[in-house]
Amino acid sequence: MKAVILKKVGEPLEVSEVDVPKPGYGEVLVKIVRTGVCYRDVLTVDGFFPRVKTPLVLGHEIAGVVVDKGDGVEEVDVGDRIASLPYVPCGECEYCRSGRENICRNRKWYGEVLNGSYSEYMLLDKRSIVKLERDIDWNYVAISSCVLGMVVHAIMDFGGIREGDKVLVTGASGGVGIHAVQLAKYFGGEVIAVTRKEEKASFIEEVKPDHIIIAKGDFSKEVKKLTGGVDLVLETVGEPTFNYSLRSLKWGGRMAVIGNVNVKAPQLPLGLLILRENLVHGVISSTKKSLEKALEIGYEGRVKAIGSEMSLWDVEDAHDILRRGEARGRIFLKP
Template sequence: MKAAVLSGIEKLEITEVERPACNSGEVLLKLEACAICKTDTKMFHSGHRDLKLPRILGHELAGTIIEVGKGNHKFDVGDRVQVAPGLPCGGCPFCISGVPNMCDNMSIIGFHHDGGFAEYMLVPANGVQNGCINKIPFSLSFEAASLAEPLACCINAQELSQIKLGDTVVIIGAGPLGHLHRQLAHISGASEVIVIENSPERIAFAKKIDVNYLIDPTEVDPVEAVKEITDGADVVIPACSDPEVLAQGIEMLKKRGRIVFFSGLPHGYENIPIDHNLIHYKELQIFGAYGCTSEQNRKALKILAAREIAVEELITHHISLDELIKGFELVDTHKAMEVVVTPF
């Protein structure tokens, strides 16, 4: 089968590899769509703490089941499915307590197991057993379903921050995840959603769609601009990996406001200055949000199938597997929003 194999830093080859055998309890998919995540480009350029090489990347995926391993009675050949890439063990304290994205023994498709930038992909038995395969509603395209995983990550962050009716929400970053957060916040009842972005390409895109408030921090002080629109934000979600925006986000919050550390920071920039007294006197709450659960992926599919989020407008480019590096460049340079690899 054809696959994109990463063997080292910026060493990616489109090559022929053996199609995986489908053993007991496993499921084999024919890939129909796999979206490029910014994390994919990060792994291509600089690796990742969880990445085991060589590896077929790709974790935002959808496909058709073509083979079901012995003893598996949950799925049938021909089922249209999306896969939550985090494969929990199901037995550690975090899995048992209902937060499997914090699993002590987590393995991840596209990191520890071969992913979706290939013609076929195997879902390991523990992923099948622990509910990581989700059937796609017939009204939903494979391309749209491939974005269920990033939407599920947004759901996780917004469930933690408890966005409620009437809240003012600030999203820092107008990339694909920023726009998913923006739309999801409206669904959750936010009265005002403010988007902050400094990339000219992304500002131009945001102006084409329904963004209530758009702030360019290269032109105005973003903290002051937010306070001019409102008396302070109830919730701030930084959807970018710029260390400076975290301190700014805390300053934007009203008393008892909440901020979610949604994006990881680059290696070497993990330590950031934060005003402790601001957090203390205003009783601010800080949440970390990492990944998502299989249940949140199912919620995402339902939201997408109900057309509550306009995900199609975010898919700006379709490419073939042979064009994967070109797709990485489109994402890195902000010349694209969502890039989906299809057909295979």
Template sequence: MKAVVFSEFGGPEVLRVADVPTPEPGPGEVRVKVHAASLNHLDLWVRRGLPIEITMPHIGGSDVAGVVDAVGAGVEGVVPGTRVVVDPSLDYDWYEGEPRGPGIDDPPLRLIGEHTQGGFAEYCVVPARNVVQLPDHVSYETAAAAGLVFVTAWHALIGRAGLKAGDCVLITGASGGVSTAAIQIARHAGAYVYAVTSGPDNVRRVRELGADLVYDRLEVDDWSTAVWNDTERRGVDIALDSVGGPVFASCLRALGVGGRLVTYGGTAGPRIEADVRLLFWKQLSIMGSTMGSPAEFRRVMRLVFEGAFAPVIHEVIPLEDLRRGHEMLEGGEVFGKLVVRP
């Protein structure tokens, strides 16, 4: 089958189109004929060489939608010909059940396309329990663009931060895949949304998505003070951040008394600085969030199927152009999601 692979870590130039053996589903697995896959920032980290062990050549791509084409031994309830979207999280029960990660510093869950071969290929093998049937009216592109980002945003805002109607929420990196999902979820929940993005085009598009007040970080250096003043010096209830680096401290400043900062990434760098006085004076909470449970995936995807949420698709590109897709995402040229079609 055709796939985009890399055999060494590095820049986008390590990606190449290759002919690789078509994978066979093992016990409990199904093979999906991929109709659409989508690119996430995670694919950039994996290509650059996260400190994880992966099999080379590696096929990235955590978000997959397509048609089940073969089933392995013991698979019940999933038949060939079924249109599906794939939940990218493996082992999420490690989170919710007994702690049994392999080592104290090892991440407690694995992801399709990160720890296993992913969907930037004509076929992809995944556990049967990870597939969710796709209604006929939902396109493969919509499903593939929605999965990872909506479950991440849902778990962070609803599961972790306990977002409720009337809350004021700050969302940084607002043009990003997860953030464009988070803005929709926050609006749907009845929250008031403050968002930080870059450049006038992004400001306009973030507003159109439903954010109430949008700050251009290229224009307003001290946007945390602007948020503070715009909330009549009360601050926001929740800050959702994946930029990290210096943005983390700005989020702490923008939070009001009892506020919660939910972090799910460190795009601008893994090291953060925090003024500890802000934490105790304002009685803040900092919480981490990663992906979402199988139940959350099904719940948020049902809302996508019902049309409550729609992933923002920047462009659909052919699989052969995946290297260009990596360059675009790395260069900050993508608003929302890039979808890849084999």
């Protein structure tokens, strides 16, 4: 089979011919139909994650069909379509037992220590996968965990939205942001989408936020003028917008810091945080429950996967688009 291999951190990716792996106990072999490109993949190539084991097949946003399975797998059969967590949880630690497997200390990430989805076939542990109940857009399935399940986790487990709550989404044209706008709307929020680039505003309009703010610098005054302060921020950018987001919150408002870790640390004005009793919460990846919820939302058809499609074998071009900050929505790769 063909696979995209990272031979050494920092080096260009290579498309190589490798053997199709055989599923062992508790594993399934999946034919990859679609895989999403995550900024995490770019950071992996660039050496941001010290645990990376090379040579490695990248990719953790997984959608495919089961073509073989090892012993001990009762949950799925050959021919089943599956979505997957981007990691294998241990299933036994305190976090796994309490439904917080996304912070399992023994979890293993696909595309980091285990071979991932930038290939024609891939091995998945049965603890990672969810069987699809119905037909659904393959692009949606590919991001049902890393993007959609993660935002669902942020909203349902920490953020909470009551009908009419005001929700600010930063980085609204990005792979996470464009879907966060839709999900915040889905859960009943009045959504203010923020983007730095004017040319991205019409793209964001497609998902119908209630307001769009185009701002290179501080947007908090405009947010305050529109809303009087928001109940919830889904902060998908990180350090560059963090303080403006914090200043956009109302008294008692909450901020979920989602997705890519920006290496640069923001200044945190403790006075603001204390006086207004604001809550800032980090969010990493998706739990099994939030992945399943994201799929349920997908079956309803009101939230769509948005972005562009490319050939998996042009993945270097896709990574360059992300490095230049030019992606609109997610980039979906087809083997």
